Amino acid sequence: MTDYDVLRVFCGPNGGYGNELGVVREGSVLPERSDRQELAAKLGFSETVFVDDPERGVIDIYTPTRRLPFAGHPCVGTAWLLDVPELVTPAGVVGVRLDGEFSWIEARAEWAPPRTLRRYASAAEVDALEVPPPGERSERGVSSDEVRGLYAWAWEDEAAGRVRARAFPGRAGGTEEDEATGAAALLLTDQLGRALNITQGRGSQILTAPQPHGWVEVGGRVVLER
Numbered sequence: 001m002t003d004y005d006v007l008r009v010f011c012g013p014n015g016g017y018g019n020e021l022g023v024v025r026e027g028s029v030l031p032e033r034s035d036r037q038e039l040a041a042k043l044g045f046s047e048t049v050f051v052d053d054p055e056r057g058v059i060d061i062y063t064p065t066r067r068l069p070f071a072g073h074p075c076v077g078t079a080w081l082l083d084v085p086e087l088v089t090p091a092g093v094v095g096v097r098l099d100g101e102f103s104w105i106e107a108r109a110e111w112a113p114p115r116t117l118r119r120y121a122s123a124a125e126v127d128a129l130e131v132p133p134p135g136e137r138s139e140r141g142v143s144s145d146e147v148r149g150l151y152a153w154a155w156e157d158e159a160a161g162r163v164r165a166r167a168f169p170g171r172a173g174g175t176e177e178d179e180a181t182g183a184a185a186l187l188l189t190d191q192l193g194r195a196l197n198i199t200q201g202r203g204s205q206i207l208t209a210p211q212p213h214g215w216v217e218v219g220g221r222v223v224l225e226r
Helices: 033-043 072-082 123-128 182-192
Strands: 005-011 019-024 048-053 058-062 086-088 093-099 102-108 116-119 150-157 162-168 196-200 204-210 215-224
Touching (some): 019 033, 019 072, 033 048, 058 072, 072 086, 072 093, 072 102, 072 182, 072 215, 116 182, 123 150, 123 162, 150 182, 162 182, 182 196, 182 204
Parallel strands (some): 019 048, 116 150
Antiparallel strands (some): 005 204, 005 215, 102 215, 150 162, 196 204, 204 215
């Protein structure tokens, strides 16, 4: 088995929760995309990163089913692990800064995979969402087609920018619900045009802030799990 690190990205204030990430520091051991995709599927994390140049921060990102030009929590986690000033992704150059307990990236909304950003009336409604089997409806009447590919959010405290969110990527054979999704948080921040403090999943925390000229910062805590 290829050596890899496991991180948790966007952890809560007590270091718990966060979205697991696999990072293969020596991407050269698996240069072929087909081999990388196979390993990402075998590991089963929502994303796995292959580092092709640790000094320049060149990375390659895979879900269990496909390659991504950019993704939020893989960039935040890998930036923390490599401690580099920037990351080079197929989508573009991602700015990086480390600020105390938080690791930050700066990216553009157009780099993020498309999502349906749906606002709900309350955090309780977001908490109540279920992911039914394909073709079926949940007890609350939300079909799989409506939920899959959805970033569900609601204000917990609009004045303070506090948001409750859950993400359902709808990947066939992959992750049913993402514990923390930096790219979706980036899209929501770009849409709302304001800094956000997002609680996603069971208790992960994502911080964001819009920047000049269409850039958005996304930050969070990172823990090395193994």
